[in-house]
Amino acid sequence: MSLAVRFQQVSRHYDAVRAVDQIDLAIAEGEFFSMLGPSGSGKTTSLRLIAGFEQPSSGSIQIFGREAAGLPPNLRDVNTVFQDYALFPHMSVLDNVAYGLMIKGVARAERHRRAEAMLEMVKLGQYGSRRPSALSGGQRQRVALARALILQPRVLLLDEPLGALDLKLREQMQTELKALQRKLGITFIYVTHDQGEALSMSDRVAVFNKGRIEQIAAPQELYTRPATAFVADFVGTSNVFDAAWAASLTGQQQAFAVRPERIRPAQDGQDGDGIRLPTRLLDVQYLGAVSRYELEAGPERIISMVLPNDDAAATLALTPGQALTVWLPAQAMHALAG
Template sequence: MTAAVSLQNASRHFGPVKAMDAVDLEVAPGEFFAMLGPSGSGKTTCLRLIAGFEQPTSGEIRIFGEAVQGVPPYRRNVNTVFQDYALFPHMNVRENVEFSLMLRKVGKVERAREAEAALELVKLGGYGDRRPGQLSGGQRQRVALARAIVNKPKVLLLDEPLGALDLKLRESMQEELKLLQRQLSITFIFVTHDQGEALSMADRVAVFNNGRVMQIGTPEEIYRRPNTRFVADFVGSSNVLPPEFVDGVLGVRKWASLRPESIHVAKSGTAGAAQLTGMVIARSYLGATTRLAIQMGDLLLHATTNSGDDVAVEGEQVSIGFAKDALHLMEDAA
């Protein structure tokens, strides 16, 4: 099967700065693919290369098998949704959605029909006569989505489109985006620095750092089996344990990841293949769970426990247990 998007040894350098360095990845047709990483990791540069806003310094980019180096954005069968919406304030909602169709000289009646269908898809039917300034942030984001999908692109690129929304609305839009992607059956490539968004929405995730792809996998693979210390620490909350500690538990001198939810904490003894003691130095109530910071000699561990349990308080000694197979061994690379 021909990949929807393929990058082969693709790089983008700005003088001595390697914004993206020798990236290889393939996105399948109809896949919801997330590019995740901190600011400056290369994920947005990668998106801009696919969109055509930047050209690669070296390497190859293909969209459904067609090499697109040097091809301008308007000639690529992709559309981009930006974080700032980029709506025209002097146009109403319908005119914003119709705009690209007008540039393609689509007839007025057909433009109106296609725009209304796109607005219905994003649950904004009947909003066509309103101005962007009369809409909420979530509604403006939906207009931007409608404007992007009205062209029926093969690939939809989303550059941190939920970053400006408040938490409750962002969570709601995550669900709507995933449902919309399934309904349209087109390829979504979503850029975010929020690991929660990536894990909850994507079929697969590429984790970027320092211009390179550190790991590609399903959300479960990325979370449970990180390749490197960076992935373990960045994706979710993990205890990255040094080789000296791991050697004492498993007899292997390698870095390992131990997720906080895999640690059992009790005031006096706890079941588990490994059992240690430490002191609670911080406690954070998170609703359903409580997060504990536990000092164990020179090592600081984080554990999560159900808030309904008898949770230890700050300054209290606790026993710490975990199953040996909860330790995930990683490569030596950072």
């Protein structure tokens, strides 16, 4: 496997603040790789280290096997798409896309030919003469993509590029970004705080927390087998049973997590490989296709159960205050580290 980017014990400190703290990371060539985490987790700093906008305090960063320390951004064979698009308002869409080629000294006719081809690729072939202000948010995002890709980088860095778009447009752009990455076959490194974006587009996801990586995994593994309580809670929603609570239920001081959709009302006489847990219903939240049930399993022990809004759920007629015993299947109980 050829590596596009490799971090070896990389740290970035700002005085006493460890924005990135001894990270090891290997991203394959042609991979769609997402860096996911809350604000201040180190994901954007890591992206800036790859781009060359920041330099590591310690450790090694390699891009296609070449040590990147000290290399300026223009010598790194990477390009970046920012959330605010960074388009020039006084230039046409075509000239915005062709700007990088102009800086490199490419002749006007050639750079316009390549810019027109790039606009066709992002489905904006008829918009070259317009100004960015005449475009929608999604169209401006495509222009920013075209401008970054026209220089044919081997790695494209995307810093929360969909954050300013509404939900439906974000979902549409997620589909388009993944299709574009597959078509081009280049490495995409995508920073986001939105777990839905990361799960829907990525080959693998790194979950960042407090300057460190909690877990790197494919989306399905990340969701079904979170390594830590932080990952279980941040990626989707999980009911986390800490070691003390777990010991009272299983006899073992091993923390575990159960996704709300895996919990079900216990059937009469249900036994076997799992746990019957007495609870009291606190609240029901209707969410369209499903409803979320907030359950109290003891003092300061609140868990969630999600059920589809089908005929079977309707027959339960659950109301707040009602006692309800739920079933935690053993195969849904995932052990957590730390």
